[in-house]
Amino acid sequence: MSQQPLFPVRVRTLIPNATGSVDLRYFAVGEDGQEYAVKEALPSNSELPASEYLGYCLSAVCKVAVPTTAVLELPDGSLALGSRFEGGVSGFAAMMPADQLDALKQCSSELSALLTLDVFIANDDRHANNFLQRRTAITRQYSMVAIDFSRGMFCGGFPIRPPVDIVAQGNTAQTINFMKAMKLWDNVRSHETVNYVNAVTVATYDQWVSAMPPAWVTAKVAGSVAWWGTSERSHRLQATLGCV
Helix, strand or coil: CCCCCCCCEEEEEEEECCCCCCCCEEEEECCCCCCCEEEECCEEEHHHHHHHHHHHHHHHHHCCCCEEEEEEEEECCCCEEEEEEECCEEEEHHHHHHHHHHHHHHHHHHHHHHHHHHHHCCCCCCCCCCCEEEECCCCCCCEEEECCCCCCCCCCCCCCCCCCHHCCCCHHHHHHHHHHHCCCCCCCHHHHHHHHHHCCHHHHHHHHHHHHCCCHCCHHHHHHHHHHHHHHHHHHHCCCCCCC
8 A cells, every 4th residue: 555544643652852853853652552753843844744744655655665654642732743663673874884785785776766766855865864774584684664754845845946956965865876886776676766656646646645634734735736747747757867
């Protein structure tokens, strides 16, 4: 299923994020007993929950694994997006160098797809701390879980900011360049990703937006539905393919 389901969960405990992250101010424990990363609407980024959710939806379409999501009811009654904590995962940056190389080789296809999507959605902040690695239970191979689309979509300037800007500078550009320098870039998977996004109909995209709490659907978010049905989307996809 391409759409990440949104189940409402009341927050039992809200925990400040001690790292001082601008976009991830809190973690939460829900009444379901699960732990979540909280993405709430902020004065500096009112579209944050929508950007994160749509990034997850598009990732799922592109066959890139993402965490389970839920609508979190915060203590003040507002609604945030919760990304459920994954078990058995490691942040790439925290891995030993030999393990990093193995993980990159085994996940190069998925990472190439994710980075291609990042260019399309104007996310210039894909770095080693926002994709996770896990050894699978059966094959013991590394798999990847994508997290954090806070700087993509509307915060990143989507759909106006051109893809060429994303590959010119920033963390996403550096990660793409590193993948190519290591000869790990999967060009076939990159092309497939563009095709997957191209196949998302206006009706499907509208369903994603309609699934969100109304408070998340700002004018920018609502306007993106109409944009999805224009030729500008095809032009942006072609520009993305030309950049990567």
